[in-house]
Amino acid sequence: MVSNAAADKADMQRDMKASRTASRGDKSGAAAARAVDVEALHRRFMAREATIGVIGLGYVGLPLVGAILDSGFAVLGFDIDAEKVAQLNAGRSYIRHIPANAVAGWRRAGRFNAVADFARLGEVDAILICVPTPLTRHREPDLAYVVGTTEAIAPQLRPGQLVVLESTTYPGTTREVMQPILERGGLKSGIDFFLAYSPEREDPGNTQFSTTKIPKVVGGDGPDALRLVTALYDQFVSGTIPVSSPETAEAVKLTENIFRAVNIALVNELKMVYAAMGIDVWEVIKAASTKPFGFMPFYPGPGLGGHCIPIDPFYLTWKAREYDISTRFIELAGEVNTRMPHYVVERLAGALNERFGKGVKGTRILLLGIAYKKNVDDIRESPAFRLMELIEARGATVAYHDPYVPEIPLSREHKEFAGRRSVALTPAALRDCDAALICTDHDEVDYRLVAECCPLLVDTRNACAHAGIAAASIVKA
Ligand SMILES: NC(=O)c1ccc[n+]([C@@H]2O[C@H](COP(=O)([O-])OP(=O)(O)OC[C@H]3O[C@@H](n4cnc5c(N)ncnc54)[C@H](O)[C@@H]3O)[C@@H](O)[C@H]2O)c1
Numbered sequence: 001m002v003s004n005a006a007a008d009k010a011d012m013q014r015d016m017k018a019s020r021t022a023s024r025g026d027k028s029g030a031a032a033a034r035a036v037d038v039e040a041l042h043r044r045f046m047a048r049e050a051t052i053g054v055i056g057l058g059y060v061g062l063p064l065v066g067a068i069l070d071s072g073f074a075v076l077g078f079d080i081d082a083e084k085v086a087q088l089n090a091g092r093s094y095i096r097h098i099p100a101n102a103v104a105g106w107r108r109a110g111r112f113n114a115v116a117d118f119a120r121l122g123e124v125d126a127i128l129i130c131v132p133t134p135l136t137r138h139r140e141p142d143l144a145y146v147v148g149t150t151e152a153i154a155p156q157l158r159p160g161q162l163v164v165l166e167s168t169t170y171p172g173t174t175r176e177v178m179q180p181i182l183e184r185g186g187l188k189s190g191i192d193f194f195l196a197y198s199p200e201r202e203d204p205g206n207t208q209f210s211t212t213k214i215p216k217v218v219g220g221d222g223p224d225a226l227r228l229v230t231a232l233y234d235q236f237v238s239g240t241i242p243v244s245s246p247e248t249a250e251a252v253k254l255t256e257n258i259f260r261a262v263n264i265a266l267v268n269e270l271k272m273v274y275a276a277m278g279i280d281v282w283e284v285i286k287a288a289s290t291k292p293f294g295f296m297p298f299y300p301g302p303g304l305g306g307h308c309i310p311i312d313p314f315y316l317t318w319k320a321r322e323y324d325i326s327t328r329f330i331e332l333a334g335e336v337n338t339r340m341p342h343y344v345v346e347r348l349a350g351a352l353n354e355r356f357g358k359g360v361k362g363t364r365i366l367l368l369g370i371a372y373k374k375n376v377d378d379i380r381e382s383p384a385f386r387l388m389e390l391i392e393a394r395g396a397t398v399a400y401h402d403p404y405v406p407e408i409p410l411s412r413e414h415k416e417f418a419g420r421r422s423v424a425l426t427p428a429a430l431r432d433c434d435a436a437l438i439c440t441d442h443d444e445v446d447y448r449l450v451a452e453c454c455p456l457l458v459d460t461r462n463a464c465a466h467a468g469i470a471a472a473s474i475v476k477a
Contacts, residue, residue: 197218197250264300266298402422
């Protein structure tokens with residue numbers, strides 16, 4: 001029996017084959033007038049002889065560079081941040097889970113250069129775009145980076161290039177926003193250059209699924225674009241999933257992240273209900289996960305963090321308004337998840353009161369882990385900062401320990417915390433605080449020491465139970 005997915009892939013491959021036949025065989029009309037040799041570009045991708053440009057050398061772009069280089073292509077990396085460009089060319093990494101010796105190896109192999117000069121875009125056969133897609137202050141999509149990058153590409157665009165957007169965004173961005181900008185100089189998508197969307201599915205710090213092991217969904221503006229983007233990505237990822245349009249590929253990425261946001265909100269809600277009933281949600285999830293079908297575990301926490309899950313769902317919410325449709329699940333999930341830091345602070349306050357007859361005011365609280373998730377150094381949208389704000393607003397002093405974030409850098413959202421430094425996790429420092437609060441459960445923290453030395457340990461990640469530690473000082477939140 002052929003599965004639906006396999007049948008869809010077969011359909012898509014038939015379309016791509018038809019495009020190949022048309023490119024080769026039809027010497028009349030548009031195909032004959034075409035100056036671009038699609039077959040030659042396809043062959044260059046298949047033979048891994050092309051030079052690939054990657055724009056935006058951050059958490060997504062940099063691992064992508066590594067994957068492309070490892071498969072044998074040459075890579076030209078572009079970033080507007082001159083400091084990052086200089087570091088990479090010196091063989092250094094600025095992302096902790098990408099080791100410096102990997103970058104030094106890329107440089108030694110002689111196939112990687114980083115540049116800030118977009119005039120060099122003409123040298124590459126494909127341009128893969130991995131720039132940020134945040135929200136504005138009014139929580140609407142901020143496409144400034146995508147638009148800025150597209151405007152920088154447009155004057156350099158030459159016939160025969162493949163342009164692929166990887167940044168997460170709402171359906172329509174590739175064709176409604178980028179295509180008109182790229183076509184300003186007179187080149188036409190699908191004829192002179194090829195435009196596609198392929199969402200990044202990077203999971204920083206996940207050692208099981210690195211870039212090359214994660215299949216890529218690809219959607220092209222026309223059959224040639226789809227065939228070219230598929231051929232290129234097939235060289236360096238474990239598989240491609242062609243879909244019928246860039247809009248479908250854009251929707252796939254949003255669906256994946258909305259699925260997570262909504263399910264995390266659900267377990268966060270269950271956590272509050274079960275805690276009131278004296279039931280441990282972690283124990284419930286563990287037992288429910290033994291069902292061999294129809295259940296997938298999601299885990300509660302102190303609130304959403306990172307550049308994706310708290311942000312991406314609102315790209316769809318915004319676009320849905322154009323169709324007079326409200327996205328109530330997404331909004332509700334946002335509300336529940338946004339409430340989590342408040343709930344955690346209430347649990348902390350309740351425990352201080354119950355155990356020591358103290359209010360939060362005047363206490364010293366140690367926050368453990370301020371990166372948005374374990375074993376990475378990324379602090380974007382981390383709920384740790386909201387926790388710090390809320391706890392300090394109640395008159396406590398907050399210090400933090402995070403082996404991945406030795407000092408809090410300056411950011412637009414949390415200027416007031418910039419320059420604070422991670423404190424050492426010594427028995428004396430732990431005894432000196434009234435409570436420790438586990439916000440992010442980095443593996444290298446000694447939770448046993450914390451549980452032994454701290455009078456109260458509020459755990460939002462079930463880190464102590466995972467480490468086999470049971471102590472009267474532990475309160476789950
Ligand atoms: N970080 C993740 O885990 C993750 C996972 C999947 C998808 N994504 C998506 O990937 C995209 C990139 O995210 P990221 O985490 O890599 O961001 P990032 O901030 O780590 O990296 C973006 C890079 O782009 C550079 N940049 C910004 N504007 C530029 C421009 N006009 N020209 C050239 N370079 C420019 C920045 O200097 C930075 O180095 C976003 O859309 C994000 O939603 C991120």
